[in-house]
Amino acid sequence: MDSHGHGHGHGHSNEPAPLGPVAARIVIGLLLAIGLAVVAGAVLLWPSKQSVEIPLPFQTSGGGAVNTEAGTVVSQDIGACGSGSAGRVFTGNPTPPIGAGYECQRSIVTIDSGPNAGTRTLIEIVPGPGQPDIRTGESVRLVRQTDPNGTTQYSFNDFARGLPLSIIVGVFAVVICVVARWRGFRALIGLIIAFAVLVGFMLPALLDGAPAIPVALVAGSIILYAVLYLAHGVNLRTSSALLGTLTSMALAAVLSYVAIRMTHLTGLSEEQNTDVQAYIQQVSITGLLLAGFIIGSLGVLNDVTITQASAAFEIASADATATRRQIFSSAMRVGRDHIASTVYTLVLAYAGGALPLLLLFSVAGRSIQDVLTGDAVAIEIVRSSVGGVALALSVPLTTGIAALLARPGGVSGPKRAGPKKSGRHSR
Template identity: 40%
Template sequence: MGHDHSRPVAAAPPRVRRILIATVVPLFLLSVVAALVLWPRDTAQVPGGEDVPRYHGTVSRLVTETCPPTPEDPDGGEGPCGTATVSVDTGPDAGRQVETPIPAGPGAPKVDVGDKVVLVVLTDPTDPTVSNYSIAAHQRGKPLVWLALVFAVAIVAFGRWRGLAALGGLVVSFGILLLFVLPGIGAGQSPLPVAITGAALIMFVVLYLTHGISAQTSVAVLGTLASLVLTGILGVLATAFTHLTGHGSEDATTLSMFQADVDLHGLLLAGIIIGSLGVLDDVTVTQAATVTELAHANPNLTRLQLYRAATRVGRAHIASTVNTIVLAYAGASLPLLLLITADTRGVSEIVTSEFLAQEIVRSIVATLGLIAAVPITTGLAALVTTAGRGRPTTTRPPRPTGDRDDALAALSTPRGTTEPADTPAAWPTRQRSTDTTW
């Protein structure tokens, strides 16, 4: 999460460090206390059907045949049809060869000889003593483990110790989500405070673990936390303004059938908070590092000059990140977008429907929180970086202006000419913006 800015930065003055510690430590302790208060204590399982036994097997033979006719298709039903012989690898029938129907229908796995599959035992409802095996899915454990290993090796090989710290932060993030956020929402807690608390804990641990304990990281932490709170407030206002209920997806409707006490409106807000965190910390770390690097490159820059220069970098970053957010949501919602293109309703009716309106609100709120993170973090970083600057102890003699003017003129003169270029773009002055003119 976030960019790698590994240049060692100068230590902040003691007074600045004390102020940051007095600000960050209470916020961290407040997040820990909130997590203890909201920690799920009711771990009762959601009532549901009995768990179907699952075993592993290997497809050893396939026999295909013509599908029997159906009223919809007199020439033969939709295939494939036939039987698969599977060698059972686990369970009470390990080592046996069993026959199962070849999976067919929408979403059914396509199997071939040698495939590792998951078998389920289905009992005949009319005769409980009769049971048969059926292929439920492919075994994906080993492929996922190999992909995870390639992922980890690539990160560590490129990032070295920083990459290893990033992997640790990723483990912490999933641990907080799986042990606190999801069980807390499932136990009936209000999703919004659970999500903000979980996101705050993830932010504290991941940022300090990945980027080290420094004033620069503390500035990024404060900027991220402020932007998260602002994103939550904007989410509450936007969802209330557009009258969203959280029932805009089939998943939410299915969840409400199994867990009627889950606040789907709050769950929508929690998703906005969690989804914004990964992009927010990228922007805040980059802005804090930009201010630090600018101050390191030119210690004579004033606080306002640092803020303006770093904000120009932030504008370019935001311009690309906004597109990233929209494309990320669009990629996750491709089936939804295809459904929209096949819908015969008018465009205005489709756009204002809840299932699409909540995606629009989600993107807009996340983008507004992201935009706010730039001035907040940049302002804090400029304050911290310039705090404690002392006045120069010695006064340097003024440099002769003639030498400087001659050097600038020589550098700005086109090759092959002796006359200095007198165009406005000949040499950038300190006050001139580097923003591209549109």
Template identity: 40%
Template sequence: MGSGHSHASTGHSEPTADAIAARRKANRILAAVLVPLTLLTLAGMAMLWPSGSKEGISLASPYSAAPGVTFDTGKIQSVVEESCMQGSAASGPASDTTGQPAPQGSECMFASTQPDQGGSPVKVVINPEVAKSHGVKPGDQIRYLNLSNAQGAAASQGSPAYIFVDFVRTLPIVVLALLYALVVIVVARWRGLRALLGLVGAYFVLAGFMLPGLVEGKSPILLALVGSTVIMIGVLYFAHGFSARTSTALLGTMFGLGITAMLAAWATDAANLAGVGSHDATTLINTSANISISGVILCGLIISGLGVLNDVTITQSSAVWELYELAPGTGARKLFTSAMRIGRDHIASTVYTIAFAYAGAALPILIIVMLYNRPLGDTLTSAELSEEVIRTLVGSIGLVLAIPVTTLIAVLVVKATGIRPVAQAAARSGETLERRAPEINPDDVEDTGALAAAAEARRSRRATLEGAEAGTREDPDPAAVPETRRGRRADRG
């Protein structure tokens, strides 16, 4: 497709002048619709742009420290389990994660850690949750709270001087990110690189426009629609190029976003999604009076389906163009039916994709709910799972409806461009050659070799005409064409 999607057939030849003119006409048709929508979206973004003020927000960061307290990093050298009292002899009796002294006789896990800033190893107490679930081992990089220089009487209250906070995951995440970028660029080449850069741009829209807008209490549905549309305009054109296929996919994506937004707005209110089952939502409720948890959930329902929606619309648009350019004589109804056969396969796979993606993200919640031994209906409609269930259903409905709409738009555009069927042109060309070919009377030709050559030429022209009318059939072997009467006469001669 020029500079568009990559679902192109490798057997395509260079586009003809008619095809190029038709694509330009398609771009003009789509631009007449998309340019006003884009300008309207940008105007909405300017009106909704957040001020950046955090007035009235009260949120105590868990990573803020009191005077004299620091967050340090280090490498574990050894791990021991010993009495909580003995293990913290250097810094007073050890305490649990609530700050209360641990019961006498209980066992605690301690990690002898070499600080990254230098100095002697320190004994870091490991949280019981980490010790039971994952544990720590020599060689792990950890981040810990250093209370040794804290002001006050922390040590006299029985608190340990060094408390485990988290693992340092910088290296594995950087390695995975580089590997991902390398694989995408090697396989998809420049288009893959553009997609990665588009992802960076989408992050800035999300972090600089949508999240601050939610904090300031702006309309969540408008923030989601405007922000998602801006993201899709950027990533689609940047990754797939400016073409009629991409523009068609963008129109289908906008339709899918609109359907998803309406369903999400209704479902959020009808199902009373208030985020009461989430610790993070409870934290946000107490942070600012401007933040609406229902609005945050609504915005999340719309954003969550962007990736899959983009995938199905660009694929359907490209499928219509490929089918039409392979058989330009195909009628609109048959073209739509053929493309929808591809779309139905895509629907089946993407429904599973969304469902399993959300199930994997909510796996700890699923296990907890399973252990409650509640009925299935109560489980799926509980506060813990209802948001994930509604997100799956809303996103699936939006993308399923976007497929036939995108297909219909693509069919209307390609038929409106008026690409001249190549097979018909070839057939007309063959008919002209047939009409121009002179009739040869064998009685007028003394040279039987010339007569045989003329018969062979006529058979070749007929084979060309038949191949053009068939559309995709290759030119037949002249030896397989039945002999004409004149050919037999030439052979006898």
């Protein structure tokens, strides 16, 4: 038998110990069963091809979708409002304002795309809080619509961010690929798949009126299968992390449902949610909250579970005499540190996103109890708490699975063989 030689060289190998047949059947069977259930769920929940009317705030004056064109600001000054060229198409200079009106920021913008490309328009903006500060040379997006008389009108929509965003995303992708190499590249592919699942399946299914929890669980499971195996390879440590993450995600779904019911969260403190309730009535706001809680927990759960699985397999690889209990205990020491640091990340990330809201509350003269128990802040507290509970429970769960897989067979691992010639081995 070659077990003697294997025990001697195991500490120098990066490969995990061989998997026992019973554990292999259990893990593979569970993941296959969950995968088949996810596929069946996706088929049942797949959104129908129905047309949804564009909500009123997002329509043009003609009732259609908003069309935007590219533009470049070529000149800008402060002067009287009321030019007849405001929003109209012209080729020379704008007409002067009629009478004395308010002072406006007047920007002449060349139209760079669409049917009127090469012409100009005038954008008049009354300065004030919340108004855009357009400068000469900046690229902007213009809304193009046609009034009831058939005249094309242009208005400011937003700053053009295509190029700077592309540069930022490109730098992110390059750095990830340079540092993490092929694994980083595969992780980026996983991100693209995750985005495609959210846009191509989850959002249309919610818009179709499908129940939020099954939709979020199916979408989350597809994302986890894709990103974990793509980024970390098809192996035992990834499978143990996947099983732990799927279980933790299901637990997060249950906790989210219970927490939202207990606290009677409505989500109507956020303007976009009230718009959804007013104009897309087949979508449940509570369901959106639930789906957001579940999908929002995936990133931090993925981070913790793959770390725990890797820690357990590395401990088993480094010490062939360690029992499953010792592997679990050692990996849990790593996990406790990880929980402590990740909880801070979880809570502070949500607090950072809510800073404008907290700033408004700080000057409203309301008591701290009212602020914390109000719907807007309570949503973030519940989201952080649910994520923290799922995170904490995912650590022992994933560590236990990984310890079972990393040390197959009996209670202890294969014994190390000492050099026989030295005579130092004890009985």
